[in-house]
Amino acid sequence: MPNDSRHPFLQGLSKHRGAQPTIITIFGASGDLCARKLVPAIYNLAVDNLLPADFYLIGFGRKPIPDEEFRSLASEAISKFSRRELNRDIWDRIEKNAFYCSGGYDEVEAFQKLRDKVDSIEKDLGREIQSVFYVSTPPSVFEPIIKNLGEVGLAKRHQDGDRHTKVVIEKPFGKDLESARHLNRVISGVFQERQVYRIDHYLGKETVQDLLVQRFANTIFEPLWNRNYVDNVQITVAESLGVGTRGGYYEQSGATRDMIQNHTMQLLALTAMEPPASLDAEAIRDEKVKLLKAIKPLRLGYSNSDVVRAQYAEGLIDGQKVDGYREEEGVSEESNTETYAALRLAINNWRWEGVPFYLRSGKRMARRVTEIAIQFKRPPSSLFSENEMINLASNSLVFQIQPDEGSTILLNGKIPGLQTRTQPVKMHFRYSTTFGSNTPEAYERLVLDAMIGDGTLFIRGDETEASWGLITPLHEFWQSEGQRGMESYAAGSWGPNASDRMLWQGEHEWRRP
């Protein structure tokens, strides 16, 4: 890549990770995600000298917005949402290359105008550069956007080198197996798979990436990472918030679509997959797909079922009374949408045969916490037989994904004193204590990786279909059952009793993080 066109401030950034000159177009640029995450991510990449010198930002949306207004909206968004304060010098250099294109997502003429804008940037620059199209709209318009990019010839540029066009697609990716397959077909009609970056922003979180490092850059865990030592694995994605003003949206979604099918299944795949042959994107994604395909179909029904669903009833959050789900704005009084789901998964392979993987996600739970807990088998009690002085816990290794990022090992230790008394003790590693608290946001990493062309932290088409393949029969079952089997839990609790009972069947208990 030539050096001469770089502004001194931006020089050296490609030394870090090689982002090449780029035009990013954000579809849905007047939206919430763009303001809260995408523009601040771009700004923070600039602060870290990770943007290419020739960097252009184009917002695209239906409402006409003059370039000047888009620039001031973007700078307001940085002031409000960026993890670092707005530095005018840095922002000015991005802002002068920021533009807005307006038009309908289904209007080919609007995409022709976009193409003209890209052409005119390249003409001024005197050469062609890569385009990244970031689709940050509601999913109802993913399809026309993809098709129109193909229609006006923006999708298939520079096919021979690494300057090929890239497309980033926000979640949700489909609402069931059939719609995910359909969207994959639409995409593959226009783009090659190597051009496609399906977002699951959990994968951009530092702690999720650290999971791979902890697993594969240490020797002490891998020998224990199997059915011989692991008793069960618990993955929790809990929120204390309710649906707020998004009740109407949530009614179409629910906990399994919103959280389990994507984030929780990704955490499961990274935790349980075989070691990849390399850290190459395809090697890691091959292992994840193999793991997802090895999950046995869920047992559905009412005795010995592998699933529990529930809705929150009124309760207390931080001492304040809050409404139940069916009383929320935009939610039907007869809603069948689950705000909590728990699944018991069995993985049909040599490593994990017989080890249950418990997944749960819910709104209005006791705490906001995302964690992966590896629960090891109990120690043999031949030396320390349990009595009132000996309290042996199962060892566990817990990855805290958010908040309070880090990991914890639970061990049994001796209480100081002349008698032999034991107590479970914890060894903590905290990101904020060791590295300081100003770590990059997930979207910074993901936007940079898309520009660079590294798909490791994005979902491949076959992964989306493998996880929908597991979840879709469950949705069909619930739909056929109506209200039957819908449990209830008090807001501010850890979920319904039925979920505890599912674990008791295996003589397990949910952790109380």
Ligand SMILES: NC(=O)c1ccc[n+]([C@@H]2O[C@H](COP(=O)([O-])OP(=O)(O)OC[C@H]3O[C@@H](n4cnc5c(N)ncnc54)[C@H](OP(=O)(O)O)[C@@H]3O)[C@@H](O)[C@H]2O)c1
């Ligand atoms: N917000 C988040 O924190 C978050 C987190 C994770 C994932 N996501 C995903 O990211 C995407 C964008 O999220 P968002 O919160 O920014 O969405 P949003 O604010 O609802 O929509 C983004 C933009 O899309 C356009 N739009 C809205 N409704 C539309 C419709 N029915 N038909 C056509 N265009 C429409 C609007 O722009 P114009 O009117 O200017 O065209 C709007 O400003 C969604 O797929 C969402 O699921 C969001």
